[in-house]
Amino acid sequence: MNTLKFSIVLLFLLTFMGCHVGRLTSAMAAPDSTDPVAERMLLYQRSNGGWPQDDGDDVAYDEALTEAQRAAVLADKSQDDTTFDDESTTREITYLLGAHQRTDNPAYLKAASMGIDFILSAQYANGGFPQEYPDTSGYHGHITYNDNVTIDLLTLLRKVSEGKAEYAALPATQREAAGRAVENGINSILATQYVHAGKLTAWGAQHDRNTLAPAPARAFEPVSLSGKESVEIVRFLMEVPQPGEDIREAVRAAVEWLDAVRIDGYRQDRIEAPDQPTGRDRIIVADSSSTIWGRFYEIGTWRPIFIGRDGIIKYELKDIENERRTGYGFYGHWAKDLIKKEYPSWEERIAG
Template sequence: MKNTIILICSLFLFSCSSDDIKKPTQVKTIVISGDNTLNGTPKQLTVVIQPNDAVNKEVTWSVSDPAIAAITETGLLTGIKNGTVKVTATAKDGSGVTAEKTYTVSGITEPTIFVESVSIPAATITNGQPLQLTVQVAPANATNKTLTWSTSSQAMATISQEGLLTPKLNGTVVVTATTTDGSGKSTQIEITVSGVTAVYNTAVRSESILIWQRSNGGWGKAVADLNLYNTEQTAQQKATALASKNNTDTTIDNGHVVTELRWLLADYKTTNNPNYLLAAEKAIDWLFLAQYANGGWPQYYPDKSGYRHQITYNDGAIANVMNVMWDIIKGKNNLELVNPKYKDKAVTSFNKGIDIILQTQITYKGKKTVWCAQHDEVTLKPALARAYELPTFSGSESVGIVRVLMLVEQPSADVKQAVKDAVEWFNGAKLFDIATKKITDSSQPSGQDVIVVASPGSVLWARFYDLENNLPLFCGRDGIPKKTLAEIENERRVGYSWYGNWPNGLIGSEYSNWKAKHGL
């Protein structure tokens, strides 16, 4: 029997085509924005890169004549003397794509003297009070000594552009001072803060969330029902949470991490308690760390035992994370409250996520369709999770994935086609004139049952469709696929969502509006 199960699962695993697994999308064009003039004030250059879903949009900057102008790694162009200079932006993704623009430098009456070094004398805060930081810039006759200041965590401390550091929590914070003259010089200092006695407002929900947050920034499933965070934790729960702080079972399954960090930010907005912001940012750091290089996220991190290592769309896991990245990028839904440094990282993370979504879209009979609830992170093939979660087409999880693709503001041809193909699959996978009904049945172990009944005019979708024939598939804990719900054990019939109307809104007005928005 065991060999039979393995054979069946293997057939499902390899029945989808591998012909269309694509390489990561590379840069095709670069355009340097803005006009081509430069006076005595440094100019921040930016680029427009196509396609929009290129995975790596970073560029390397260079100038043709360093005697005329200098440019930093981030594209800050500074004139040194009057003349013309060619600026080149080169894609970092190995595509070899470049863009060039010639700038006319004028209005410089004296030679520019760049900052050669900048340092901040050692400092600590022991009384919890604001501290004015000083900075040493060399040479003393540098043309532009203006600096920009930032902290590693605005939850720990904020800093003004004059260098006044205001602590909020005890601990350590890294302060960075960066030149604005185009020299690209910067310095950092770690400052230990103590003596902060401020008492902040609290919220029961976030206090409970803080108790259960792991040391790595994520959460496990110790609080399985997220609504239980709304209850003050008992002494025993607090002790259990403390003892499990270093556990590695942190997960994005069942809404974890994403839900906790969103609730923390919502409570931070109403209480101004920096502990909540700090915890939310630790969770975001965990999300960045957990992402695979190819753009996917495992169900658990760092524990990748069993099927936990797979790229997991199940129960909206990756879609939830992608929506967090999108909100960081757009500065909305309270994600505007986090450290601005996250925006660039979120852009990269989101673009990589879009790319892996495109790569894992399943091909069936030469045509793209939808996605499996989980994919192998190496082969990208549909993969087995729990015994009753076989490699299949997902009629549920694929809905959230398509909605993520539809977020892309300037979708490439590949993104547009992926959405179109998925919607066509949803339309072709409709199940007509049936419904599910939960009934009381004392003969069953659970005392109830779920049955399929006739329902003229109804439209449903199955949770799973087999990869060989694209037909509804049902499976119990024995791991053997069945054709009907009635064939699996009662515990799985009543304990899992096998039918639903998940794609209804997506394939209706949402898709129509999306097509109209993009002129399709």
């Protein structure tokens, strides 16, 4: 009798413990949670692995979608409207990798990995990247530095290749491919640095994918060298741990050019202007304590240039229409810290 009772109790305990362990194991195997922003990124991801913009703006992933909106996004899944403009695609990949690290949700890692493959497939054989892919028609197909497109992509790929933190979850083969893409991208940067009168200078906002020469984009983005995008290119090159002589030469030449084209003694102010179409304006004011740089420099003369939607080059900001004066950044302090702080520190680092 006692033996029977013991057997029944033992059977009960084993059954209870088995069920409990089974539930615990299932809970451990399942993702900890989902992330609503990441879930919307999965929804917007196109079949080719990249992401679109929302009519030229960032997609508002923090906003909930109605069922009708969800259906509309899903209906566009196969569209080839994917882009790298304004951190599109790199933003989503970065977020999804972080979300995967927080939640252990495999769907986020899979989507991020697919996005990285999409970036790798978009790189030209010469190492450059277009603004959009697979639609490389018109200026979208230029090697694009404008708004830091290429630098954003290469920065992401560099992190992938290093495989630290959330990037460690990516496949080793993908990390290796990213490393090769970074090297190829650096070669493209060096090849597109503009040579004037036998001397290296800086970069345009975009370069022809075949000739590698500076190229135009929209009507108000002419052939020129950039006082903005060139700064981020130099910063990227300075992050190379052990730069070769070609990178050192490129950095030094670009910094020399940026220092030569600086505009001392002026600043740009934003003001209220009720008499103007936009109700505001941008003006240049004398200020002995300020140094600024032009967004676009005319090749050869190195004069800052300003262009409205008519495509006509002007030499003073006030001479283009109010909408472009206020709607586009023609002046900035972009190279200030680079020249005064970052470049000298870089020279000290590589000398050591």
